[in-house]
Amino acid sequence: MGKAYFFGFWTWEELINWYLILPAYGQLLCLLAAFALISLLVALVYYIIKGVVYLIYYIFKAVIYVVAGVFYGIYKIFEAFYYLLTGKQRPKKQEKEPIKRENLVAKVKEKTPEVEPVVQYCSECGSRISETMAQQLAISGLAYCSICGKGYRTGFIEMES
Helix, strand or coil: CCCCEECCCEEHHHHHHHHHHCCHHHHHHHHHHHHHHHHHHHHHHHHHHHHHHHHHHHHHHHHHHHHHHHHHHHHHHHHHHHHHHHCCCCCCCCCCCCCCHHHHHHHHHHCCCCCCCCCCECCCCCCECCHHHHHHHHHHCEEECCCCCCEEECCCEEECC
């Protein structure tokens, strides 16, 4: 039986003997290098396959768009022939009338002011807001919860305590 050559110039026996002659750190480095090369090869093959799959996907997508465009064009041609042969008028699309600046200003002026709801419970501790706290909110717009100390302002701007 003939000798099996590795990469065309070493036999397997010569390669194994060369590996066994190396010191321990050399053998470890050779194993790490072989692992790194195999990992790089696997990653390279993965990205090549991924690229080919993306290429096929986008080619199919482009073909579908081209076929859809061709059929849409054929539809439009037959539609034009239909209206030409029957003498019917094409239905006109209703265009949106442009918005006038005066209409916008009038709409802004007609807007009613928003009414702020009355705060009834503390959002921090969940206790009911006292009557004095509600009066303080109405007068100055700033009040603190008597239980947890959470600050409130009218307009729902929370203050850190």
